[in-house]
Amino acid sequence: MIRQPRGLLLAFVLVWIVVYPVLLVVVDSVHGPGGFTLEYMAAFAREPQEWSALWGSLWISVASVALAGLIGVPLGFVFERLDFPGRRVLGALVALPAVLPPLVGVIAFLFLYGESGFVARAIMQVFGLEEAPWRLRGAGAILLVHAYSMYVYFYLFTRAGLVKVDASMVEAAHSLGSGTWATLRRVTLPLLRPQLAAAALLTFMTALGSFSAPYIFGGGFRVMTTQIVASKLNGDMRMAIVETAALAAVALAGLFLLRRQGGARSVVAVGKGTPPAARALQQPLARWGATAVGWAFAVMLLLPHVTLIVVSLVPLGTWTTQLVPPAYTLANYGTLISEPERLRPLVNSLWMASAATLGALGLALWAGRLVVQRRATLRGAIETLVSVPWAIPGTVLAIALATAFSVRAPWVGRWVLVGTAVILPLAYLVRNIPIAAGSVLAGFRQLDPSLDEAAASLGAGRVRTLRTVTVPLLRPAILAGGALAFATALGDFVTSIVLYTYETRPISIEILSSLRAFDIGSAAAYGVVLMLISAVAMVVGTRR
Amino acid sequence: MTDSFLQLERLTKRFGAHAAVSDLTLSVARGSVLALLGPSGSGKTTTLRLLAGFDRPDAGSIAVDGRDVTALAPAERRFGMVFQHYALFPHLTVAENVAYGLAGRGSVEDRARRVAEMLALVDLQGFGERQVSALSGGQQQRIAVARALAPEPRVLLLDEPLSNLDPSLRERTRRELRAALARVGMTTVFVTHEQEEAFALGDRVAVLNEGRLEQVGTPPELYDRPRTLFVATFVGRASVLRAKMSGTSAARLDAGAEWPVETPVQLGDGTLATVVVRPEAVSFAAAGLAGTVTGCRYTGARAYFTVAVGAGDAAADVEVEAPVRAARVGDAVHLAADHALAFPAEQT
Numbered sequence: 001m002i003r004q005p006r007g008l009l010l011a012f013v014l015v016w017i018v019v020y021p022v023l024l025v026v027v028d029s030v031h032g033p034g035g036f037t038l039e040y041m042a043a044f045a046r047e048p049q050e051w052s053a054l055w056g057s058l059w060i061s062v063a064s065v066a067l068a069g070l071i072g073v074p075l076g077f078v079f080e081r082l083d084f085p086g087r088r089v090l091g092a093l094v095a096l097p098a099v100l101p102p103l104v105g106v107i108a109f110l111f112l113y114g115e116s117g118f119v120a121r122a123i124m125q126v127f128g129l130e131e132a133p134w135r136l137r138g139a140g141a142i143l144l145v146h147a148y149s150m151y152v153y154f155y156l157f158t159r160a161g162l163v164k165v166d167a168s169m170v171e172a173a174h175s176l177g178s179g180t181w182a183t184l185r186r187v188t189l190p191l192l193r194p195q196l197a198a199a200a201l202l203t204f205m206t207a208l209g210s211f212s213a214p215y216i217f218g219g220g221f222r223v224m225t226t227q228i229v230a231s232k233l234n235g236d237m238r239m240a241i242v243e244t245a246a247l248a249a250v251a252l253a254g255l256f257l258l259r260r261q262g263g264a265r266s267v268v269a270v271g272k273g274t275p276p277a278a279r280a281l282q283q284p285l286a287r288w289g290a291t292a293v294g295w296a297f298a299v300m301l302l303l304p305h306v307t308l309i310v311v312s313l314v315p316l317g318t319w320t321t322q323l324v325p326p327a328y329t330l331a332n333y334g335t336l337i338s339e340p341e342r343l344r345p346l347v348n349s350l351w352m353a354s355a356a357t358l359g360a361l362g363l364a365l366w367a368g369r370l371v372v373q374r375r376a377t378l379r380g381a382i383e384t385l386v387s388v389p390w391a392i393p394g395t396v397l398a399i400a401l402a403t404a405f406s407v408r409a410p411w412v413g414r415w416v417l418v419g420t421a422v423i424l425p426l427a428y429l430v431r432n433i434p435i436a437a438g439s440v441l442a443g444f445r446q447l448d449p450s451l452d453e454a455a456a457s458l459g460a461g462r463v464r465t466l467r468t469v470t471v472p473l474l475r476p477a478i479l480a481g482g483a484l485a486f487a488t489a490l491g492d493f494v495t496s497i498v499l500y501t502y503e504t505r506p507i508s509i510e511i512l513s514s515l516r517a518f519d520i521g522s523a524a525a526y527g528v529v530l531m532l533i534s535a536v537a538m539v540v541g542t543r544r
Numbered sequence: 545m546t547d548s549f550l551q552l553e554r555l556t557k558r559f560g561a562h563a564a565v566s567d568l569t570l571s572v573a574r575g576s577v578l579a580l581l582g583p584s585g586s587g588k589t590t591t592l593r594l595l596a597g598f599d600r601p602d603a604g605s606i607a608v609d610g611r612d613v614t615a616l617a618p619a620e621r622r623f624g625m626v627f628q629h630y631a632l633f634p635h636l637t638v639a640e641n642v643a644y645g646l647a648g649r650g651s652v653e654d655r656a657r658r659v660a661e662m663l664a665l666v667d668l669q670g671f672g673e674r675q676v677s678a679l680s681g682g683q684q685q686r687i688a689v690a691r692a693l694a695p696e697p698r699v700l701l702l703d704e705p706l707s708n709l710d711p712s713l714r715e716r717t718r719r720e721l722r723a724a725l726a727r728v729g730m731t732t733v734f735v736t737h738e739q740e741e742a743f744a745l746g747d748r749v750a751v752l753n754e755g756r757l758e759q760v761g762t763p764p765e766l767y768d769r770p771r772t773l774f775v776a777t778f779v780g781r782a783s784v785l786r787a788k789m790s791g792t793s794a795a796r797l798d799a800g801a802e803w804p805v806e807t808p809v810q811l812g813d814g815t816l817a818t819v820v821v822r823p824e825a826v827s828f829a830a831a832g833l834a835g836t837v838t839g840c841r842y843t844g845a846r847a848y849f850t851v852a853v854g855a856g857d858a859a860a861d862v863e864v865e866a867p868v869r870a871a872r873v874g875d876a877v878h879l880a881a882d883h884a885l886a887f888p889a890e891q892t
Contacts, residue, residue, distance in 0.1 A: 454631040454632075454633070456597075456598070457624065457692070458619075458624075458645030458695060459620075459622070459695060460619060469633055
């Protein structure tokens with residue numbers, strides 16, 4: 001007797017849209033017209049370019065983890081343990097880079113630190129240089145962008161971890177004669193280990209799958225994600241598939257290694273979990289020092305956002321050699337709405353992101369119900385399946401979907417979706433599943449399971465219970481997960497560039513083509529709109 | 545039972561290889577209160593969940609008023625349930641909580657009247673607009689009762705109804721609960737691990753142990769005439785002594801002396817027995833079981849004395865209830881028993 005056919009159905013759906021396409025890619029990488037073959041693998045292995053791309057992806061990711069940790073962890077300590085004027089406002093500002101969609105962040109950096117950006121122009125002006133003093137190219141540029149956007153993971157995880165470290169534990173260490181540094185090294189940091197491992201894993205995966213920064217700034221520097229897209233755009237699908245399989249393998253290996261780091265020695269802190277109060281900085285010099293550094297840092301974080309807004313006001317073709325743009329106009333925003341062809345990407349992104357978010361939330365609610373049920377058969381499998389897309393780099397997912405759904409073979413669950421309006425929302429949906437499920441499942445776990453039973457014993461059926469009890473109580477979790485998922489889908493670039501068609505082109509693709517046409521004002525205007533919608537979504541989503 | 549309203553027939557529930565409830569048959573008369581009493585893991589909460597329909601039994605049936613409800617979903621059963629942690633809906637007001645089970649019944653006014661009636665029943669008139677989180681534990685418990693009773697369930701189920709209350713509140717809440725249940729004449733089953741609660745609230749008490757029914761009866765029946773060693777020791781205070789039957793109505797204690805005993809189960813001459821005796825059935829005497837007073841716990845005019853008897857394998861402590869001045873710690877005393885019970889010796 002199958003007691004949970006619904007659990008089975010959900011597992012089946014998840015396997016079909018998440019695991020199956022990736023498996024097809026792996027199979028296709030060793031399977032030609034004549035059956036099993038290592039020919040494609042060999043072709044991949046013979047190319048020195050491929051090896052350098054693989055190596056590039058790997059070391060960039062490791063370096064990103066190191067850099068993000070070096071910035072994020074001390075910052076987390078400062079904001080959680082020290083008190084100084086402006087701590088609250090600054091503490092919130094510091095998490096700001098997280099709201100910037102990757103491509104938007106990259107073009108903001110381009111306008112700010114690029115060879116024709118504000119900073120370069122200022123230096124040229126001051127020193128009377130003929131040429132830009134640097135070019136924002138290669139590994140250094142990629143790492144700069146990664147450090148800017150990814151330290152937030154370490155910052156947030158460190159703060160979350162520090163909140164849980166019981167004050168009495170630190171006091172116990174002090175009373176046993178341990179000094180401040182020894183306590184930090186031997187008590188606090190080991191207790192933070194699970195959080196730091198989680199942040200490292202998140203950073204590693206994000207950096208490994210990062211596409212926007214290497215694509216715009218890479219120049220001759222190769223990483224796997226750009227390599228895959230280049231192969232795909234050159235029409236060499238076979239090479240793209242092998243490269244995708246290789247990147248997926250690196251992602252899996254990274255996941256496995258870092259998981260083990262965090263999991264094997266995860267410590268459960270006992271105690272009531274009262275964190276030590278933030279120590280107020282008493283010395284005036286330290287106070288003002290901390291405040292000044294804090295605000296300087298905040299200004300640096302805000303500069304890309306401000307830059308984007310300024311550039312979005314530049315009329316087409318007016319800003320040539322001047323330090324700051326000579327003219328400002330709102331025309332770039334006007335044409336965004338008045339010209340149907342410019343409005344289209346906006347509309348496309350909005351409906352595709354909405355559909356993907358609703359779909360992902362639906363799946364998350366479905367999964368959540370099954371996972372918290374006391375004896376649902378497939379709960380473990382479903383929990384794993386909803387988190388899997390998170391470990392799949394966006395490029396891998398895009399190539400996998402492009403492979404799986406470019407063939408009509410209904411009896412093995414394959415239809416031609418590539419080139420239709422369905423494929424991009426589907427890709428966004430798959431990428432959104434772990435985001436939505438993470439939040440919704442956490443919400444479900446906090447629900448008292450007897451609330452459902454109470455409703456049932458009062459005569460409420462499944463639908464009424466869901467409508468009147470479960471969903472209202474989960475609303476904060478649904479909103480938070482939905483907002484994050486929506487913002488992610490709205491700003492997506494990495495899967496879009498593989499799967500878009502002219503009719504379904506999203507904002508990110510339009511930003512890219514505006515940039516190519518040197519219409520920087522429009523590109524920035526799209527970026528600002530994207531940034532604002534994401535910010536509004538996040539504010540709505542995290543409101544209590 | 546002639547007037548059986550709720551009938552559990554050979555109910556069995558297994559989790560994996562472990563039988564949480566096995567072969568449980570019980571009946572509850574209309575309008576009466578049954579307590580399910582047992583230690584944790586005895587299957588009492590599982591029984592309640594089977595009754596509510598949250599879990600399905602592997603075998604056996606549940607019938608209400610002669611109709612089998614075993615296959616009905618919880619929503620169709622019309623059993624009210626009061627949860628251990630109350631499970632009030634935190635996003636709804638008190639009135640909305642109480643009205644939850646009234647959806648689709650009568651007019652808006654009818655429902656409002658019923659809610660007011662229920663709030664009056666639990667003595668919380670005028671609390672309707674409050675938020676649930678603004679209530680004290682005792683008030684939340686009463687709202688949970690009102691919510692469960694509002695749709696006029698056929699049976700009310702309560703899971704450890706008083707366990708989440710301060711000891712100071714329990715006594716009063718228990719009396720109020722008892723009064724409310726009597727007023728509506730509700731057939732009720734509740735679960736508790738505390739004998740005092742079971743005796744104070746239950747018309748009849750079913751003692752469960754390891755998923756099996758040990759005995760069911762009124763509180764005096766259970767206290768005075770326990771049918772098993774488990775019931776004798778779990779219900780009320782009792783001292784346990786090893787013995788061998790001497791005839792069929794007396795036992796020769798391993799610690800010395802011979803006491804007259806009653807035997808719920810026939811025991812032949814010479815069989816090994818376990819003798820159970822309540823503190824109030826033992827008294828200090830001129831002759832009898834010899835021992836030394838090792839402890840004393842005062843409860844006012846009377847006291848509980850601990851008397852160590854026997855030596856080696858036969859060593860045991862006997863509790864004696866007596867006037868405070870009857871003995872002092874260190875005294876050598878003799879004990880007589882006027883009402884002891886003998887059960888077949890535990891297999892060790």
